[in-house]
Amino acid sequence: MRLYNGxxxxxxxxxxxxxxxxxxxxxxxxxxxxSHYCRVKIQGSNTLIKAWYPENWESxxxxxxxxxxxxxxxxxxxxxxxxxxxxxxxxxxAVAGGSVTPEPATLPDTILTGCAVRxxxxxxxxxxxxPGTLRIDxxxxxxxxxxxxxxxxxxxxxxxxxxxxxxSVSFDASSTTYFRYDTIQVGTDGIVEVVKGANFSAGGxxxxxxxxxxxHVAIGFVLIPPNCMAITEFNINKSFTMPIPSSLSSxxxxxxxxxTDTSTIVHxxxxxxxxxxxxxxxxxxxxxxxxxxxxxxxxxxxxSQDETASFSFYYSGSTNAAVTYMRDGELTDRSxxxxxxxxxxxxxxxASIVLLDSLGQPM
Numbered sequence: 001m002r003l004y005n006g007x008x009x010x011x012x013x014x015x016x017x018x019x020x021x022x023x024x025x026x027x028x029x030x031x032x033x034x035s036h037y038c039r040v041k042i043q044g045s046n047t048l049i050k051a052w053y054p055e056n057w058e059s060x061x062x063x064x065x066x067x068x069x070x071x072x073x074x075x076x077x078x079x080x081x082x083x084x085x086x087x088x089x090x091x092x093x094a095v096a097g098g099s100v101t102p103e104p105a106t107l108p109d110t111i112l113t114g115c116a117v118r119x120x121x122x123x124x125x126x127x128x129x130x131p132g133t134l135r136i137d138x139x140x141x142x143x144x145x146x147x148x149x150x151x152x153x154x155x156x157x158x159x160x161x162x163x164x165x166x167x168s169v170s171f172d173a174s175s176t177t178y179f180r181y182d183t184i185q186v187g188t189d190g191i192v193e194v195v196k197g198a199n200f201s202a203g204g205x206x207x208x209x210x211x212x213x214x215x216h217v218a219i220g221f222v223l224i225p226p227n228c229m230a231i232t233e234f235n236i237n238k239s240f241t242m243p244i245p246s247s248l249s250s251x252x253x254x255x256x257x258x259x260t261d262t263s264t265i266v267h268x269x270x271x272x273x274x275x276x277x278x279x280x281x282x283x284x285x286x287x288x289x290x291x292x293x294x295x296x297x298x299x300x301x302x303x304s305q306d307e308t309a310s311f312s313f314y315y316s317g318s319t320n321a322a323v324t325y326m327r328d329g330e331l332t333d334r335s336x337x338x339x340x341x342x343x344x345x346x347x348x349x350x351a352s353i354v355l356l357d358s359l360g361q362p363m
Contacts, residue, residue: 025088026051026072029102033060038084040072046098051082063087066102109136109217115143115166117184117220117237123230125173127222129184129192131166134217136188143167143186167192174228175199179240181209181223187216206240225274243272245280248347249320250340255351259358262326266298266351268340269320277319284316286343289323294336294353297326327355333363 026040029048036053051072053060064070069088075081094100114132133142143166169192171182178199186192195218197210209221222235249271254264268287272278289298289311297304298311300323305311315321327333336353355363 023071023073023085025090025092026070027088027091027100027102028064028066028068028070030066031060031064038064038070040070041092041098041100042072043090043092044095045092046095049082051084054083054085066105107135107138109212110134111217111219112140115186115219117222119230119232119236123232125171125229125231127169127171127184127231127236128165129167129169129186129219134186134219136215136217139188141188141190143190143192169194171222171224171231172196174224175226177201177226179223179225181207181221181240183209183212183218183221185212185216185218187213192219202240202243226276228274241273243274243276243278245270245278245342245345245347246273247271248340248342248345248349250349250351251320252351252353254353256354256356257327258356258360262329264325264353266323266325266338266340267320268315268323268349270342270345270347279316279318280344281316284314285321285345286312286314287321287323288312288341288343290339290341292337292339292350294334294338294355295332296328296336298338299324299326325353331357333357335362 024042026042026049029039029041031038036055036057037050038053039048040051041048049072051070053064064084069091071085071088073083073085075083092100112133112135114130115134116130116132118128118130120126120128129143131143133140135141167186169184171194174180178201180199181197183195183197184192185195195210195212198207200207209218212218220237222231223238223240224231224235228235247270249267249269251267252264253267254261257264266289270278270280270285289305291307291310295307297306299305300311300313300321303311303313311323313321325336333355335355336351338351339348340351341348357363
């Protein structure tokens with residue numbers, strides 16, 4: 001019975017030890033969510049102590065962040081295992097030569113207010129920047145309204161208003177075949193400028209916008225596609241996407257034919273979202289001209305058709321197809337309206353040609 005009672009006593013003591021808690025308050029110095037622990041300091045010590053999350057925690061509690069008080073526990077009196085129990089009550093005081101204040105986080109360089117990039121009106125290869133504030137190396141700087149004595153800016157521009165524009169930048173001409181990202185940056189000196197990016201092609205490696213220089217912060221970027229003549233809102237802070245057929249363009253050389261004018265040219269093409277010609281080399285584009293009103297003859301590449309039927313043909317060139325319209329030259333001539341469609345893309349457009357009689361009146 002003594003042996004039996006001894007076993008009972010040992011089991012009871014072991015259970016009490018297991019249930020014992022040694023609680024202390026500590027301050028969180030840093031957190032390592034990936035490994036489920038944080039480092040803390042306790043009263044009277046300058047040593048960083050590793051405290052583990054309880055295994056049943058599925059996520060880091062909101063209070064577990066540097067500078068907050070937490071309650072720590074030595075489960076079962078095991079001093080080699082320290083766990084976080086929950087909120088703390090008291091913050092420890094610093095010991096001589098030590099500190100219980102976590103190092104402040106380094107704030108990123110960023111725009112704080114304003115500094116939006118805007119297209120000019122009318123649009124050209126320039127952009128304006130709103131006034132605002134920004135942070136560089138932990139300090140706050142202001143981008144104030146432009147002064148009217150800037151020697152590098154012509155101040156009679158309609159898009160520049162005193163105190164309402166923080167800066168103005170110009171972009172180099174676009175390439176005829178390549179895309180480019182340009183970054184707009186502002187520095188601690190308050191000067192807004194452009195960081196020109198490298199040219200890239202749609203079928204190659206697509207880079208991101210260039211980064212800002214030291215002691216500068218990027219406030220935006222522009223995507224400059226081939227043959228770009230003006231920066232619009234479409235270009236500002238827009239990422240590159242592969243060119244796709246987006247519109248059918250139809251342009252008439254002379255959309256008002258005098259009685260003595262017998263013909264004109266209708267140029268049709270497919271353009272991508274950047275306004276450049278889109279080529280579908282195989283099998284090409286299938287254009288169909290359908291007569292809505294009027295009479296005459298359409299011809300292209302040796303084929304022709306009058307108003308009694310629609311006119312279709314394939315075009316595999318890289319620019320635009322030039323379709324010739326020829327009037328009949330009769331008193332029965334009527335002004336022309338054509339609906340133009342492309343069967344492979346489903347895009348459509350229209351063209352109108354006004355025919356004048358010998359007195360200059362529309363027919």
